[in-house]
Amino acid sequence: xxxxxxxxxxxxxxxxxxxxxxxxxxxxxxxxxxxxxxxxxxxxxxxxxxxxxxxxxxxxxxxxxxxxxxxxxxxxxxxxxxxxxxxxxxxxxxxxxxxxxxxxxxxxxxxxxxxxxxxxxxxxxxxxxxxxxxxxxxxxxxxxxxxxxxxxxxxxxxxxxxxxxxxxxxxxxxxxxxxxxxxxxxxxxxxxxxxxxxxxxxxxxxxxxxxxxxxxxxxxxxxxxxxxxxxxxxxxxxxxxxxxxxxxxxxxxxxxxxxxxxxxxxxxxxxxxxxxxxxxxxxxxxxxxxxxxxxxxxxxxxxxxxx
Amino acid sequence: xxxxxxxxxxxxxxxxxxxxxxxxxxxxxxxxxxxxxxxxxxxxxxxxxxxxxxxxxxxxxxxxxxxxxxxxxxxxxxxxxxxxxxxxxxxxxxxxxxxxxxxxxxxxxxxxxxxxxxxxxxxxxxxxxxxxxxxxxxxxxxxxxxxxxxxxxxxxxxxxxxxxxxxxxxxxxxxxxxxxxxxxxxxxxxxxxxxxxxxxxxxxxxxxxxxxxxxxxxxxxxxxxxxxxxxxxxxxxxxxxxxxxxxxxxxxxxxxxxxxxxxxxxxxxxxxxxxxxxxxxxxxxxxxxxxxxxxxxxxxxxxxxxxxxxxxxxxxxxxxxxxxxxxxxxxxxxxxxxxxxxxxxxxxxxxxxxxxxxxxxxxxxxxxxxxxxxxxxxxxxxxxxxxxxxxxxxxxxxxxxxxxxxxxxxxxxxxxxxxxx
Numbered sequence: 001x002x003x004x005x006x007x008x009x010x011x012x013x014x015x016x017x018x019x020x021x022x023x024x025x026x027x028x029x030x031x032x033x034x035x036x037x038x039x040x041x042x043x044x045x046x047x048x049x050x051x052x053x054x055x056x057x058x059x060x061x062x063x064x065x066x067x068x069x070x071x072x073x074x075x076x077x078x079x080x081x082x083x084x085x086x087x088x089x090x091x092x093x094x095x096x097x098x099x100x101x102x103x104x105x106x107x108x109x110x111x112x113x114x115x116x117x118x119x120x121x122x123x124x125x126x127x128x129x130x131x132x133x134x135x136x137x138x139x140x141x142x143x144x145x146x147x148x149x150x151x152x153x154x155x156x157x158x159x160x161x162x163x164x165x166x167x168x169x170x171x172x173x174x175x176x177x178x179x180x181x182x183x184x185x186x187x188x189x190x191x192x193x194x195x196x197x198x199x200x201x202x203x204x205x206x207x208x209x210x211x212x213x214x215x216x217x218x219x220x221x222x223x224x225x226x227x228x229x230x231x232x233x234x235x236x237x238x239x240x241x242x243x244x245x246x247x248x249x250x251x252x253x254x255x256x257x258x259x260x261x262x263x264x265x266x267x268x269x270x271x272x273x274x275x276x277x278x279x280x281x282x283x284x285x286x287x288x289x290x291x292x293x294x295x296x297x298x299x300x301x302x303x304x305x306x307x
Numbered sequence: 308x309x310x311x312x313x314x315x316x317x318x319x320x321x322x323x324x325x326x327x328x329x330x331x332x333x334x335x336x337x338x339x340x341x342x343x344x345x346x347x348x349x350x351x352x353x354x355x356x357x358x359x360x361x362x363x364x365x366x367x368x369x370x371x372x373x374x375x376x377x378x379x380x381x382x383x384x385x386x387x388x389x390x391x392x393x394x395x396x397x398x399x400x401x402x403x404x405x406x407x408x409x410x411x412x413x414x415x416x417x418x419x420x421x422x423x424x425x426x427x428x429x430x431x432x433x434x435x436x437x438x439x440x441x442x443x444x445x446x447x448x449x450x451x452x453x454x455x456x457x458x459x460x461x462x463x464x465x466x467x468x469x470x471x472x473x474x475x476x477x478x479x480x481x482x483x484x485x486x487x488x489x490x491x492x493x494x495x496x497x498x499x500x501x502x503x504x505x506x507x508x509x510x511x512x513x514x515x516x517x518x519x520x521x522x523x524x525x526x527x528x529x530x531x532x533x534x535x536x537x538x539x540x541x542x543x544x545x546x547x548x549x550x551x552x553x554x555x556x557x558x559x560x561x562x563x564x565x566x567x568x569x570x571x572x573x574x575x576x577x578x579x580x581x582x583x584x585x586x587x588x589x590x591x592x593x594x595x596x597x598x599x600x601x602x603x604x605x606x607x608x609x610x611x612x613x614x615x616x617x618x619x620x621x622x623x624x625x626x627x628x629x630x631x632x633x634x635x636x637x638x639x640x641x642x643x644x645x646x647x648x649x650x651x652x653x654x655x656x657x658x659x660x661x662x663x664x665x666x667x668x669x670x671x672x673x674x675x676x677x678x679x680x681x682x683x684x685x686x687x688x689x690x691x692x693x694x695x696x697x698x699x700x701x702x703x704x705x706x707x708x709x710x711x712x713x714x715x716x717x718x719x720x721x722x723x724x725x726x727x728x
Contacts, residue, residue: 003539007538010538118361124365136566222555259535275523275524276525
């Protein structure tokens, strides 16, 4: 039983990370129907920036809490600027282009950012500085760390505040309006350029946050770390229903749980025929089944005009 | 004659010619050594080098290339003469991203460029499929790091390696695990030709030595999260966890073992025997064991000197295979010198007869192109350093005997699935 609970904890933490990244995908998609494939790279830039800032501040003798805060602020600001720049350079000129064109630029930006990071930070693995207290808890045979607790709480809080932002503020209303019909929203006095920029900036801030969490959790970072993470988060967003905030959160956590339980039990369930390297098959099988019965994802609205 | 029979006859003849080709080393001269330059008493010798320069193993790839670069520069400074003409070596560095598909693409590129020889690749998974292309083109290949036995067991006369293979390494690791007092063991591998091959050899040796393998789990060479498989392993409570794979996964793995409260020891092969592993594993790496083919550099006559040279030149320490790759280049140049030609067809027979006193070992090849009498050394991570424990194996006989006993070990002929991208 404790093994099962441990797998649930593993999946929950992994899923919260997916969810945090998936929110960025889903926000941009919800508003402009674009899949921003460079989002995973923004996460990576966030992690690496935080490592550089926190590392050098710690070396200069600053207490970990302060250095962590500084790293968080710098990384978030940098990622916000990056998200804004991405939209201005790569997506805005193509706003009225065919759907495939911005997808290609998104992939291009992803490759450019990866290589830029490789030049700036080198090919070696970076280790994350010890910002968070290393506390291990044990509860009913289940082991977890302080960082894991922070990850789960933080992504829940982020989801909540993002929902409030979208449904309770004027900016949120403008976002929803632009998502429904950019042209009409514009006639109603909504500056759709500004709304779209805001979506990118907020999504990138979340990416920076996710990046720091990933870094603190695995204590390892690399210029290619964003690719797989981005892909998984995108899958999570699709699973939950892309364009839907609650869906991104649910899809992320579901994907994390499926992966952990898949890796843990697929061998026993199939009598050793399939091993733990088939955990991705398990995850994608669930995705396919969900999409077969609910083509727009678990929480997705029917959006005939999109996708 | 009926058409059916003639077709049959044709294929028989074809098969004959093919096998004859293999035996007689009747390799096509792939590269007439740079015709223009040859006349002017300077021969341009181009050597291809392949390793992952991007991706999760880029740090090891760079290390390999540095080893090759150092050798090339020394050869040029030496003013080596080959067949009466001054030789100028040039390194063509290629990036295979540790991906078997990319490995064959860049191999074809080197074949088309008519290089005189190839050093590499780094990973077994890329080396094995690429070796066919080099063999077909008659280009000699020396790998300083691909340890999967299959590489030299395909009947390719062009394939050489200057490092002990995984049959030897897996065996030693299995014996060592028993010596450490382990009774049960869990085996994890990264599903690459290297990781899977090593894990399979270890499993065989461990079971032969009376160890119980309680779990076999798998990951991939890009993963960072191992909690799910480690949790499963924890439920089986082994004394030891063996990992066949690279440092970028091994480091986080030991860390996550500690976080899950797993008390079992960690043991790995050459892929995790790096400074990077300790950096990534942090405190959790302390006290764990790994193995490296060959003797420790400090114990070798030319080892410390090489270490200094390397550090001075590149301003960084050796990660892993640089000395082996250095030796691989030197062995190739040595064969060219003895043959008096950089023409692959001419120096290939000499390569097989190599007896070269290198940095890492006295390099001599057996009939497969494997290093004769490759020794395996064990290390323990202590205080942020790799501390030498002992060297096992290494007599000239066991290497070839093990090879003969297992003519077809081929645990991982299929190249690693290598994730998309």
